[in-house]
Each structure stands twice: as C-alpha cells, then as structure tokens.
Amino acid sequence: MQLVLFVIFGLLAVVAALNLLLQRHPINSALSLVVVMMSLAVLYWSLGAEFLAAAQVIVYSGAIMVLFVFTIMLLNAGEEEPTTGSRAASIVGFPGAAAIFCLLSFVFLSERKALGATTLGGELNTAGSNLAAISSLLFTKLLLPFEVTSVLILVAILGAVVLARKEQ
Amino acid sequence: MSHLTAFQTFLLLNILKIAVVLVITLTAVAYTVLLERKVLGHIQNRWGPSRVGPFGLLQPLADGIKLFLKEDLTPLAAQGPLFILAPIIALGCSLVSIAVVPFGAFHAVTLNGVSVDLFNVANVNIGLLVILGITSIGVYGIALSGWSSNNKFALLGSLRASSQMVSYELALGLSLVGVVLRAQSLSLRDIVNSQAAHGILSWNVFGGLQFVGFFIYLIAAYAETNRCPFDLPEAESELVAGYHTEYSSMKFAMFFMAEYANMITVSCVATLLFFGGPASPLGHLLPDNFGGPVLSAIFPILWFVAKVFSFLLLYIWVRGTLPRFRYDQLMAFGWKVLLPVAMVNIIVTSLVLALRG
Numbered sequence: 001m002q003l004v005l006f007v008i009f010g011l012l013a014v015v016a017a018l019n020l021l022l023q024r025h026p027i028n029s030a031l032s033l034v035v036v037m038m039s040l041a042v043l044y045w046s047l048g049a050e051f052l053a054a055a056q057v058i059v060y061s062g063a064i065m066v067l068f069v070f071t072i073m074l075l076n077a078g079e080e081e082p083t084t085g086s087r088a089a090s091i092v093g094f095p096g097a098a099a100i101f102c103l104l105s106f107v108f109l110s111e112r113k114a115l116g117a118t119t120l121g122g123e124l125n126t127a128g129s130n131l132a133a134i135s136s137l138l139f140t141k142l143l144l145p146f147e148v149t150s151v152l153i154l155v156a157i158l159g160a161v162v163l164a165r166k167e168q
Numbered sequence: 169m170s171h172l173t174a175f176q177t178f179l180l181l182n183i184l185k186i187a188v189v190l191v192i193t194l195t196a197v198a199y200t201v202l203l204e205r206k207v208l209g210h211i212q213n214r215w216g217p218s219r220v221g222p223f224g225l226l227q228p229l230a231d232g233i234k235l236f237l238k239e240d241l242t243p244l245a246a247q248g249p250l251f252i253l254a255p256i257i258a259l260g261c262s263l264v265s266i267a268v269v270p271f272g273a274f275h276a277v278t279l280n281g282v283s284v285d286l287f288n289v290a291n292v293n294i295g296l297l298v299i300l301g302i303t304s305i306g307v308y309g310i311a312l313s314g315w316s317s318n319n320k321f322a323l324l325g326s327l328r329a330s331s332q333m334v335s336y337e338l339a340l341g342l343s344l345v346g347v348v349l350r351a352q353s354l355s356l357r358d359i360v361n362s363q364a365a366h367g368i369l370s371w372n373v374f375g376g377l378q379f380v381g382f383f384i385y386l387i388a389a390y391a392e393t394n395r396c397p398f399d400l401p402e403a404e405s406e407l408v409a410g411y412h413t414e415y416s417s418m419k420f421a422m423f424f425m426a427e428y429a430n431m432i433t434v435s436c437v438a439t440l441l442f443f444g445g446p447a448s449p450l451g452h453l454l455p456d457n458f459g460g461p462v463l464s465a466i467f468p469i470l471w472f473v474a475k476v477f478s479f480l481l482l483y484i485w486v487r488g489t490l491p492r493f494r495y496d497q498l499m500a501f502g503w504k505v506l507l508p509v510a511m512v513n514i515i516v517t518s519l520v521l522a523l524r525g
Contacts, residue, residue: 027250027315034308054297062304066311066334073315073327131294131354 005046013039024079030068037061051131177280185289186267193266197428198228204484211488232421240417243318250316255415255422258309262429265302268295269436270357272446273468287446287469288357295356296348299437300341303392307333309426310394310401310411317414325410328495329394329401335502336391336398342510343384346517347372347441360445367451373442377520380513382442384506389434391502393427396487400495435479439472446472 016035023029037060045053138146172180202217202224209216217224242251272287285291292298307330314326348354350372351362363371372378391398402410412423439445446468448454458464493501 031250031308031312038305050292050294051297054294054301057301058297058304062301062307062337063334066304066307066330069308069311069315070327070330073311073323132352 002046006043009039009042009046013043026072026080027069030065030072033068034061034065037065051134172280174280174282177282178284181279181282181284182289185284185286189266189289190263193263193429193432194425196432197425198232200428200432200480201231201424202227203480204487207481207484208488211485235417235421238417240419241414243414245318246414247316247318250312251414252419254309254313254316255419255426256309257312258306258426259422259429261302261306261309262426262433265299265433266429266436268292268298268356269433269440270360270445271436271469271472272465274357275465286465291355291357293353293355293358296344296354296359296437296441299433300337300344303333303340303430304337306426306430309423313415313423314411317411319414321408322411322413325401325407325413328407329411332391332394332398332400332498332502335499336388336506339384339502339506339510340388340392342507342514343381343388344441345510345514346378346381347376349514349517349521350376350378356440356445360440360447363444364447365451367447367453368444368449369451371442371444371447371449376442378442378513378517380509381517382438384510384513385438385442388502388506389438390483390486391498393430393434395427395431395483397490397493398498399492400498403492431480431483432476435476435483436472438479439475443475445475 013036016032016039020029020032020036023032037056041053041056041061044050044056205227206216206224217227220226220230242248267289268291270285270288270291274288275286276283277286278284310326310333311330312326314322314324314329317323347359351359353359353362363376366375369375373382390396394401401407402412407413412420415423448467448471459467
C-alpha cells in the first residue's frame with residue numbers, strides 16, 4: 001500500500017515539477033508547484049508524519065502559493081517570451097545538475113544509517129498521534145532554532161513593511 | 169463475503185460509506201437552498217417557493233433540471249482548462265472535508281475481520297487540520313475562477329474573496345486552538361469525547377468556557393464561506409455576481425453547491441468543536457442503551473443533525489437581517505479585532521489549563 005502510494009505520488013511530483021519548468025504561463029507553473037507540494041504532503045503522510053503533511057498543505061500550498069497566484073493575478077503577468085538564454089547556462093547546466101544529483105544521492109546512500117531508516121506508517125487509521133512528540137521536541141530540544149526562525153520571519157515582515165511604506 | 173480478502177472488504181465498506189455520506193450531503197445541500205429560500209421568504213413576509221410539489225418540496229429537483237438543461241457558455245477570452253478546473257476544485261474541496269466529520273457515536277462494525285467505524289468515513293487523528301487544509305485549498309477554486317474568466321468584475325470578486333478568506337483563516341484557526349488545548353488532541357472524535365462527560369454542562373461553549381472562541385469561529389466562518397454579512401465577493405450592486413459572473417449551467421451550479429456544502433461543513437465543525445457533536449445535551453441522565461441497540465445508535469445522529477440544522481438556520485437568519493459590511497471595515501475587523509481577541513483567548517485558556525493542571 002505504502003509502495004503504491006509512493007509510486008503514484010512520487011511520479012506525480014516529478015511530472016508536475018517538469019510541467020512547472022516547461023509551462024510558458026506563470027500561473028500554470030504556480031499551479032504545478034501546488035501539485036508538487038500536495039504530492040509531497042501525501043508522501044509525508046504515507047510515512048506516518050501526518051502533522052508534517054497537514055502543515056505542508058496548510059502553509060505551503062494553502063498560504064504561500066495562494067499569495068504567489070494572487071501576485072500573478074494582480075500583476076496580470078503574461079506568457080514569458082523565449083530567449084536564447086545565456087551560453088554559460090546551456091553549457092554548464094546539465095552537467096551541473098547531474099553532479100548535484102550524484103552528490104546528493106551519494107551522501108544519502110552513504111549516510112543512510114546516520115539519517116535513520118524511515119519506518120512504515122502502518123494503517124492510516126490506527127497510527128498513533130505524533131503531535132505530542134513533535135511539540136515537546138520543538139519546545140525543548142529545538143527551542144533555539146525554532147525561536148530564531150520566528151525572529152527571521154519577523155525581520156522579513158518588517159522589511160516588507162519598510163519597503164511598502166510610502167515616502168513622507 | 170468470505171471469498172473477499174481483508175483489503176477488498178475494507179475497500180468495499182469504505183466506498184459504500186463514502187457513497188452514502190455523499191448522497192446525504194448533496195441532498196442536504198439541495199434542501200438547504202430550499203430552506204434558505206423558504207425562511208428568507210417568511211422573513212420578508214412572502215411565501216417563498218410553494219408551487220412545485222407540496223409546500224414547494226420538489227423545488228430543488230426543478231432547480232437542478234433547469235440548471236442542467238441550460239446552455240453551457242464559455243467566454244471566448246476565458247483561459248480554457250483553468251476555467252473548467254476552478255468549479256471542480258471549489259466543489260471537490262467542499263465535499264471532501266465532510267469525510268473526517270464523525271456524525272454519530274463510535275460504532276465499530278466488524279465484517280470479515282475488518283473493523284469499520286460506522287458513523288465516520290475516515291477517523292483521522294489530525295482531522296481538524298485536514299479540514300483547515302482543505303479549506304485553504306478551496307481558495308484556489310475561487311481565485312482561479314475569477315482570473316480565468318477574463319472579466320474585470322469576476323477578477324475583482326475573486327480578489328476580494330481570496331484575500332478575505334486568507335485573512336479570516338488566521339482568526340478561524342486561532343479560535344480553534346483553545347478547544348484543541350482542552351481536548352489535547354486534533355482528532356475530532358477525541359474532541360467530541362472530551363465534551364461528553366456531563367451533557368450540556370461539559371460542552372466547550374458552556375462548561376469549557378470557550379464562548380469567546382466560539383463567537384470568533386462563527387464570525388470568521390461566515391467570512392470564510394463568503395456569506396452575508398461578509399458576502400462582498402458577490403456584492404451584486406458593485407460586481408454583478410463576483411467570481412462566478414461568467415459561469416453558466418452546471419459550472420455555476422457547482423459553485424452554488426460548493427457554497428452550501430461549505431456552510432454545512434462549517435456548521436458540522438461548530439457542532440463538533442463547541443456543542444459536543446453527536447453527544448446528547450442530557451449527558452448520562454438517560455441510560456446509555458436507552459431504546460435498545462438500534463435507537464441508541466440513531467439518537468446521537470439525530471442530535472447531530474438537529475445541532476447542524478440550527479446552525480444553518482442561524483446562517484439564513486443572519487442573511488435575512490444584517491446588511492453587508494464595507495470592504496475596508498471587513499479587513500480592519502478581521503485583522504484588528506478578531507485576530508487579537510483570538511490570541512488573548514489562547515493565552516487565557518492555556519494559563520487557566522496550566523494553573524488547574
């Protein structure tokens with residue numbers, strides 16, 4: 001069951017990511033990104049991380065991507081015009097991407113023990129809640145990174161307010 | 169049944185449950201429309217629909233046939249696939265969230281070695297977050313409909329609707345935190361069970377002292393479903409019909425059904441979170457197996473339906489009596505009043521829980 005879900009939604013995520021690159025209109029690309037995020041959420045869920053899946057849907061596809069779509073709608077951005085592109089990108093692009101892919105898969109495969117094997121979530125209906133575990137971890141062990149991240153977001157909001165404020 | 173594997177039995181039982189719940193929900197949607205037209209009629213001193221069938225009871229059928237037979241127009245300048253996708257997203261999202269709602273007392277049925285909860289399509293242990301997530305996806309239906317119609321009224325309507333929904337989602341989510349703190353779980357079944365001890369006295373809105381959270385939820389939910397007094401996206405005096413201006417026939421009907429299905433979902437959530445869900449207001453005054461096994465399984469459903477029905481009546485009553493907000497008032501109210509009050513509610517609730525525990 002878990003393998004079937006992985007194959008379906010992993011494929012969907014890859015296809016949507018390719019579609020994101022190939023589409024010419026920005027709104028189609030943004031919607032493909034939403035599909036990628038939703039399929040990632042299903043993958044998280046199938047691994048037993050329900051809270052992470054719900055957070056992914058609510059925060060990424062629900063809040064952030066809505067703002068993206070909103071901006072594209074407001075700016076009324078048209079189709080992008082094809083250019084010849086930079087020569088550096090066309091020469092280095094594919095080998096570079098292949099190198100990053102190889103490097104990442106090497107690290108993941110060699111450090112598999114340290115990263116910890118993912119365990120199957122079991123039946124969705126009977127899996128225990130991992131909400132309490134996540135929250136106690138967030139507010140004890142990971143308190144500093146958690147707070148620093150919130151301050152970082154606050155700084156970004158302040159920056160947006162400063163940029164958007166009219167000159168006196 | 170014995171030649172089916174456990175997985176096949178599980179699949180069949182669940183498809184059956186989904187089909188039954190879906191049919192009941194769609195019928196409820198159709199009759200909520202009739203209820204609204206009838207009640208609004210009586211509020212405005214007229215009869216409402218009364219010609220089709222006894223008391224106008226077959227009016228939803230006539231409406232459905234009319235919408236089905238109308239010509240399906242697509243504007244020349246519309247963005248083809250997105251124009252069709254938008255109503256599907258809107259209706260789909262509004263119907264999916266009913267799946268996590270427990271509408272009766274826990275009643276496991278074991279068949280062929282597979283145990284299935286009879287009165288709940290999917291008992292997910294983050295049910296509340298699932299509902300919030302699906303609601304936030306539903307914004308796309310409205311945002312895309314306005315943009316893909318290529319019509320300035322539709323675009324303005326959808327911009328209004330999506331910014332309103334995004335803003336009020338915050339207050340909506342925060343108003344529920346108090347309830348989650350009390351139940352210590354995001355599972356809707358657990359939240360209902362946490363209110364079942366002493367009947368009406370232990371409901372979150374009374375005994376749980378979550379009435380502030382309840383009123384914030386109620387107001388934010390009205391904005392979230394784009395209903396009066398926050399129905400600015402469809403303000404007909406300014407925007408023709410808002411985001412569904414260019415839609416006709418069944419595509420319009422899908423938006424219409426989505427709005428009423430959302431109303432029903434919101435009423436279900438209000439019932440579950442603040443009014444004890446399917447729990448009886450009498451608590452354990454009556455014996456738990458009152459009326460035999462069948463009746464004692466049906467009574468909770470009746471309580472649930474009665475509570476949801478009164479929320480729907482409240483929706484219609486509000487629409488019949490309150491005027492529409494102005495857009496800047498709506499935004500200021502959401503960000504400057506509802507959000508801070510919801511935060512204060514969370515702080516007070518958690519302080520009380522911490523001091524008590």
